[in-house]
């Protein structure tokens with residue numbers, strides 16, 4: 239089941255730590271279909287410490303689940319060039 243993280247509560251980071259075999263769509267808050275990027279949960283562009291004091295969830299939101307779930311729900315999502 240797809241989960242959606244829309245506030246910077248630390249819940250996304252907790253989910254990442256427990257689901258490194260799953261996938262993440264990084265999306266604008268309005269879910270603009272032209273700007274959805276699918277990542278492996280291990281991708282360094284969505285893990286670790288965000289640059290310059292930014293947060294992982296805020297102007298961008300995170301949709302998480304299996305690759306099949308995310309691709310089915312968001313067929314416009316583009317694969318990340320770093321991890322997929």
Ligand SMILES: [Zn+2]
Nearest residue numbers: 277281318321
């Ligand atoms: Zn990636």
